[in-house]
Amino acid sequence: FCYALSADDGTTFRTKVSSESENFVDLSSVACNGKAADRIHADGIHILINMNGYTKGARNEIFALRPAPIQAMWLGYPGTSGAPFMDYIITDAVTSPIELADQYSEKLAYMPNTFFVGDHRQMFPHLIERVILLDAKKSAQVLASPETADPPDNVSIVNATDLSPIIEKVEIKTIREVAVMTTIATSLTAIHPVISTEKVEVVKTIVELPTTQPVQAMITNGHVQTSVNGIVVQNGLATTQMNNKAATGEEAPKAIVVTTRQQYGLPEDAIVFCNFNQLYKIDPQTLTTWVNILKRVPNSVLWLLRFPTVGETNIVASAASYGLPAGRLVFSNVAAKEEHVRRGQLVDVCLDT
Template sequence: GHVEAAIKSYKQALHLRPDFPEATCNLLHTLQCVCSWEDRDKMFTEVEGIIRRQINMSVLPSVQPFHAIAYPIDPLLALDISRKYAAHCSMVASRFALPPFNHPAPNRIKGNGGNERLKVGYVSSDFGNHPLSHLMGSVFGMHNRENVEVFCYALSQNDGTEWRQRIQSETEHFIDVSAMSSDVIAKMINEDGIQILINLNGYTKGARNEIFAMQPAPIQVSYMGFPGTTGADYIDYLVTDEFVSPLRYSHIYSEKLVHLPHCYFVNDYKQKNRDVLDPTCQHKRSDYGLPEDKFIFACFNQLYKMDPEIFNTWCNILKRVPNSALWLLKFPAAGEMRLRAYAAAQGVQPEQIIFTDVAMKHEHIRRSALADLCLDTPLCNAHTTGTDVLWAGLPMVTLPLEKMATRVAGSLCLATGLGEEMIVNSMKEYEEQAVTLALNRPKLQALTKKLKEARLTCPLFDTARWVRNLERAYLKMWNLYCSGQQPQHFKVTENDFDFPYDR
């Protein structure tokens, strides 16, 4: 929380000891969080050099995988960072000195000698008040109990919130393993006979990836928590989709890619946020000090996802659209002053930049509809926030790049059925599209109307349909394993013959 003090301390440390990789990398990350962009290119070049040297020396890189996904670095370097962290987890696992686990026999579900149901385990530290549970809350209980037996292993203590209570009550087997050591958890997973084990953390806070390095289950999968490659030889599959992780980019992933239909990114709004659709209880702009008469562009992403290139583009847009403003969040508050100064230097008027505080989830979705158009950040997209604004009926402009985290918003847009009108292919096109939609009100109004009408029917918000497709994917993984085949890339289709959801 004390960002300015942290920046000062890192700079002092580097003054005393210029060759201090941790300080250099942490300084860059902290500066990125508050949009302090002086010497940015030079610092990224320096940090990239540090990472490459560390990888060559087999030292754990000073840049964490979760930070690397939002950096403009070579995707293959991001893969190498993940590989080093995965190897570190393997080393942690080896200290427990467990003998290799015996896995369930490769017998097909409902076949001779096979279980009647597929045993699927989810491991997460985020069963509670966390974006993961806001998005996935219904999934665990929506699995079809005739075909799938679900186990949730909670790495964190009960936080007493409705999110935790709900998952706990709706999941067939919910086990709080937060007080157990990783080897004991791995043994429990193995004794439960889990056939497919899903890592919902990846390289995020609270993860215990060494459990997966112990390989308690025959098939291990990464999903949702970490939008990138784990670099782990003990993770067989990454659940994603054709737009987010096209096969032409498969070389930047260590996992085999499972392409779900539509969008891989699930959400729970149809179940939990229906009242946002009620037109009678909408917020007003005046509730937030937003100007009634201006065209409002909005970006609700954390500030670390921004970079000079996109901000310059936003400034150009503001200068080209008369009577317009950009609505941002104090996420963190320390970034506001710098972005205001940056905008002023680009010739943007002070009243054209509006900052508000971060709001609670429900209010955040509801007030998003007060904006006219959402502007996404290409370097690291709106993921949860992107889903929020689309549910609020707010169209966006997004520019996909190569890495997974740069392509999620495009996939969200495609799954509304209106992707062609929201996805662009270059920064120039991004600017033109935003300006065109702002100046051509009937065109934007038509898009907004179509988006609002699609919410209850489009695949993006159809959680039950998404869960059924996930089950198709799990059964395909298991059936490949049963037939003695290695994990392989595959694309799930909503075809019961090719991709049955029950056997």
């Protein structure tokens, strides 16, 4: 059984869930929480999962009426409900360490590795592979001394489900590097996560152009696309304009998409930290920690969202009071789902709250 608390929004996501559920029940038109709970109880549900928690569209009052003998939190809200009517929270040892179990009103039901199930590989297949966009001069510098002139793989990026059209018409260079990858693993039997490191080979593919001027001009002038060696590439800021279903993640973009730091006013030579949470999640202690990080990394900026817009002024003023110039903070508007995920490629380090 799947119970919908929001009305049909016409997306392919809704259609997929409703068509593939054995029993799909739309409770959005049932305004009375008591009647909604009665319907769930009448269906004979043994375990009822709360996927909203304290987020937009939630109706926790239904759970308070105990329509099912066992009720659990999962996915949408990774914190405790603090409610006696929620029995379990489906989580993992990293998100909810066992030593903090007394901070939860629910019993911890651990999943191996992670509680979070994402569909990004299927939603955004064009982001699985990427190539770096460099002009011939910069490419030559990198290839001449790859040990010291590390190619910036998060400054100007090209993504597509099929990169062959552009790869076949431009000069392609490849650099192989060795990086250290840290893995955090959990299991149903281990109380604490196991942290391990291993060396992995990283392959950087460079699209070498005589000049990147057409791409820079496209972005500067706000054009939706341009031609690179006879291949049309799309401005990453124009996905909503060009294909709304691609922008929402309902289908993969058919275009070759260019994403650059220039589009968001990010310095090309800086270390970019980011946090794309809503601004109300940033408390003074968190902001102080971030400011201290930026102070220790001189050539760095912190990329945040205007989420909401009115919060930008307060964040800038608070950071200034801690000794951080306003120029070290970069704000961008909230973007559609595809752009939101794709532009994360421009970042060096993500900071959590």
